[in-house]
Amino acid sequence: MVCGLALVAAAGPASATRGPTSGVGPDGTSLMHGDLFSTDSTPHRGPGRTARLAASSVPGGACAATFVGRDGLPVSLCTDYVGPGGVAVPTVTLFDPNSASVTARLPLTKGGLLGGVYGYLDDRDRVVVADGSGAILRVAHRRTGVGWQLYVAERTVVRQYLSPGNAVTGLAPDWQGRVWFATTHGTVGTVTYRGPQRIIRAMKLPAGEDLGNGLTIRPSGASILTTHALYEMKAAADGVPRVVWRRAYDRGPARKPGQLTWGSGTTPTYFGAGGDRWVAIVDNAARRPHLLVYRSDDGSSVCRMPAFATSGQGTENSPMARGDSLVIGSTYGYQYPPMAVTGRSIPADAGFQGGSTRIDVTENGCRRVWENGDRIATLPKLSRADGLIHALGYGPYVRGRPQQLGPVYYIATDFATGARVTTLRVGDAPLDEPMELTGTIASGGTLWQATVGRMLKITP
Structure with missing residues (x-):
């Protein structure tokens, strides 16, 4: 069942003129x-x-x-271990681009874990993020007489759509200048900018369908994955999100070890001709999860095949895409902090075996090109410029060895063959436990990558 809701909210200054990028910052460094x-x-x-x-x-x-704006300054969405108001405080943190030292921080009101994770950088180098008060913030930075400062430049209140225990989990701009948002318990909405006003429209997905992943946007709409089904949606003329098609998937009997919620752990990926011909997810089937590829326009199936052959049988990460190819990394068995996961896991735990695989897609189906044993422990980045997959990870899997102890490496893998081309030791767990955090590669080739204890600046 869906319902339409509407609100006009006062806010700060209107966003800058939007082109095809619709208020988002530089390509490659502005979104998770x-x-x-x-x-x-x-x-x-x-x-x-x-x-x-x-x-x-x-x-x-x-x-x-971590994001990098046009000014070259890295800015991150962090959870400070101790801060104003207690522990696990969401914080926007600005870093010096040369030394990697912290130059400013702004604590936010505590709320859902994913509100900060799925923020983005707009075309004025402002971090767009939801806080625990039920507001979408635009956090800017400026230099003052005593150094750098982070401050809230704009606030749009959406708490009218947040029932108790509900929180904004996804934020993304679209090609028409709107901002889409989604909440833990299945509300999907848009914010339209008209001068000093913010027109908010929202709808509710069926009861029991929760969201634990981000929003994926294309010129004609959005792909949204719940704990039960994949949706293709588009905003109507009045801004209310409407369902174009829905496809249920095998969510399995429970959460798997190495995933955060029960259901698919993937954010949908658009790829193929025009950049959005197809959309892909990985389901949560009990024995072997499947890669599912659909035609974006009508939801018809392109292919369904086992996501992994030899790797761990599950993933929390979105498939990487280049052209008609996907690369999927396994997170099965990865040990997250207890506060980050929801619900029991079946089995209760498993070793983090890792592994990644490349699958090529055509209109006639899908085929596996390669599979390797890379134990990637961050959200990897596929470079379209050098043809390498960049990440942090561990050495070979040894049964019984604790995940959180031992060397941590920067690794680069050839997209064409799956072969490792670089292995550089950059730290040691537990201080440098990568924790599946997301880095970004700046225009000069620098990888900004956080671990549980540090921010790393890895350069060519």
Whole structure:
């Protein structure tokens, strides 16, 4: 069942003129999944074969997503271990681009874990993020007489759509200048900007369908994945999101070890001709999860095949995409902090075996190209410039060895063959436990990547 809701809210200054990018910052460095299609790819070369750890800092928390604006300044969405108001405080953190040291921080009102993770950077280098008060914020930075400062430049209140225990889990701009938002318990809405007003429209997905992943946007609509089904949606003329099609998937009997919620752990990925011909997810089937590829326009099936052959049988990460190809990394068995997961796991735990696989797609189906044993422990980035997959990870899997102890490496893998081309030790767990955090590759080839204890600056 869906219902339409509407509100006109007062806010700060209107956003800048929007082109095809619709208020989002530089390509590759402004969204958690790289771009609005959620390809987890970047136009920039990464550190690659000449990688070195150039600098690091201890920000006092785990930074789940890092962005770099047109001004070249890295800014992250972090959870500070201790801050104003207690522990696990969501914080926007600004870093020095040379030393990686913290130059400013702004604590936010506590709320849902994912509100901060799925923020983005707009075309004025402002972080767009939801806080625990039920507001969408635009956090800007400026230099003052005593140094850098972060401040809230704009606030749009959406708490009218947040029932107790509900929180904004996804935020993304679209090609028409709106901002889409989604909540834990299945509300999907848009914010339309008209001068000083914000026109908010929303609808409710069926009861019991929750969201734990981000929003994927294309020119004609959005792909949204719940704990039960994949939706293709578009905003009507009045801004209310409407369902174009829905496809239920095998959600399995429970959450798997290495995933955060019960159901698919993937954010949908648009790819193929025009950038959005197809949309892909991985389901949560009990024995072997399946890659599911649909035609974006009508939801008809392109292919269904086992996501992994030899890797761990589950993933929390969105498929990477380049052209007609997907790369899927396994997170099965990965140990997240207890506060990050929801519900019991079946089995209760498993070893983090890892593994990644490339699958190529045509209108006639899908085929596996390669599969390797990479134990990737961050959200990886696929460079369209150098053809490498960049990430942090561990060495080979040893049964019984604790995940949180031992060397942590920067690794680069050849997209064409799946072969490792670079392995550089950059730290040691537990201080540098990667915790599946998201980094970004800046235009000069620098990988900004957080671990549980540090912010790393890895350069060519």
